Amino acid sequence: MTCDDKKPLVHALADGELDVVHAREIEAHIASCGSCAESFAEIVKLKQKLASAGLRMQAPAGLAERIMQALPTRVADEAATISRATSVPRARWRAPGSAWRLRAQGAFAGGAGAFALAACLAFFVLRADTGNEIARSLVDGHLRSLAGQHLFDVQSTDQHTVKPWFAGKLDVTPPVPDLALKGFTLVGGRVDYVEGRAAAVVVYRRRTHVINLFVWPGTDQAPPSLELSGYMLRHWTKDGLTFWAVSDIASPELGEFAAAYQAAT
Amino acid sequence: MTEADQRESERFHRLALPLLDEVYTFARYLTRNADEAEDAAQETYLRALRYFSGFSGDSIKPWLFTILRNVLRSRDPRRFEPLPEGDAGEGGTLEPLWGEPESDPETTMARADDARVLRELVGRLPAVYREALVLKEFNDFSYRQIAEVTGVPIGTVMSRLARAREELQTAWFALEKKAKTT
Known part of the structure; x- marks a missing residue:
């Protein structure tokens, strides 16, 4: 694996997403690679900046109230007008489909530029052979x-x-x-x-x-x-x-x- | 309203309403407009309630955000489409971001208001990078949950996140440099 290949894993380490084995592996790499150490430090710094309070927002004061007011009548309405089908939501929430994903790959492959999209990334695989x-x-x-x-x-x-x-x-x-x-x-x-x-x-x-x-x-x-x-x-x-x-x-x-x-x- | 409906409604309040700020935050970053974000958040809750009887999972957040994302997409079908080839970003071609005065990062930087500058720069990221970053940093989603909500493989989530941060850092450094030289 080259450093470019490791890049997403360096991010994953900063995000605490790696299991113990891989975390250890990437940590060892960072200890011996100046450029990966630098990008890891920058990612951590950026994450700290983004954690500042001003970036997460609060809903406007009236919004929660309006939703709460709407809810009970809403329930009543729904109960009166449709028999509350239970099959709808599952299908809905899986909605973003693979067609969308395939379009994404094309665009990514094109606009990739310097970043090593050839890294260990699944969508690249798709672009190579969508069939x-x-x-x-x-x-x-x-x-x-x-x-x-x-x-x-x-x-x-x-x-x-x-x-x-x-x-x-x-x-x-x-x-x-x-x-x-x-x-x-x-x-x-x-x-x-x-x-x-x-x-x-x-x-x-x-x-x-x-x-x-x-x-x-x-x-x-x-x-x-x-x-x-x-x-x-x-x-x-x-x-x-x-x-x-x-x-x-x-x-x-x-x-x-x-x-x-x-x-x- | 029957007693069962009453109970469902209460359960919905208890589980979903505490997430309102987070829903709003995501909507705000994706729409970059306070009114639109508020509308989208409200519509999300109304839709969520309509489908709530079918929610049986143990984690309501990804479920709720999937609805939110659908709401945002139905309001602008092209919102989550990746950029056409060769297009470097959305900056410059759009109306003033956030609809706020003085939101130009170049002038804001001078006032050392980091949060505001960052908010602005995040808002300028291409939508698919932006949503991955916002879900990770502001909504505390795991990679797996982001993949689930956005409907792409985890590998794609990882690359988008890396790209988002890279572009954000580049934009930030460019501003810092500019601020120093002026």
Whole structure:
């Protein structure tokens, strides 16, 4: 990873969004990199400036009152005129859709300028190949896990802990071989969602790099090897299961992982 | 009004009304106009109440802000559209920001009113950067919540936030430099 790639993670560190492992990694980098240290200090300074009271605003005095007055009659009106449908709000609040997102990417890619949009960012992936929804979802899932949001549901280096954990959660129990001797450390597992379906994710680590292995039932057709925005994907099927490995390690190394995993299962 | 409606209404008061200042803040930064922000906030609460029976999550804030964002977008369908290629920003082509006198950062800087200058500079950021920044810094949303409310992947949220801060810093330094030389 170059410094440009790390930039969003430096912001994420300042925002307290990184998990312990990644926070430590970025802190170590900052300690040894003058320019990243400087930008981190500037981000913190800016955040402090923005925290000043004058920037958050207060609603005008009469507004709360007007809303409060409107509420009870509103409830009565609604009850009288429509039977209060419960299905509406969910759909509504998911409204901003992917069409919008795709338009965003085009514009971003164009106006990017100096900032390293080639960084570890999902929308860039989309621009490269908008047809490949599944790969995008996988890289999104990978990035989400790296952003410290959701790397493990179960954290264990013991295959006999991780495998049974899946059994209770999903209708698929992926093989969880111990690949430590091949240089891939098992670190845990989680349930994630790829294009709306539940997937088992087995998480391995190679040095400081995370490998997310997504597994779901079915034998989907896909190219065996893909690269999106610097992320490598490997795809294979076995015993009625579809496997996708996603990581930022070099392609041959991920190939090594795929081979080691398949050999052990 | 039935007793159940009464209870719902009370629950709504308790959960949603304390967020009014935050809703207003977001609306104000996005519209840059006090009257419009007030209208949008009010409409948001009325819509939210209408849909409240379907709200079952544990966190009302992202839910409420998603409605707010829809309200803002329905009032100006192009509000959250990213900039056309090559357009550096919104500054300069619009009516005076905030509709306030003396809101020109160049003159305000001299009075060392940092908050006011920053508010102005935030208001000049392109809308998609601005909303990410405001949600993070003024509304205390997590990356995940911002992604949820704005309907983009977390990676996009991260890059927008980085861009927003970068542009804000650049604008700030430019003003500082100007203030020193004059």
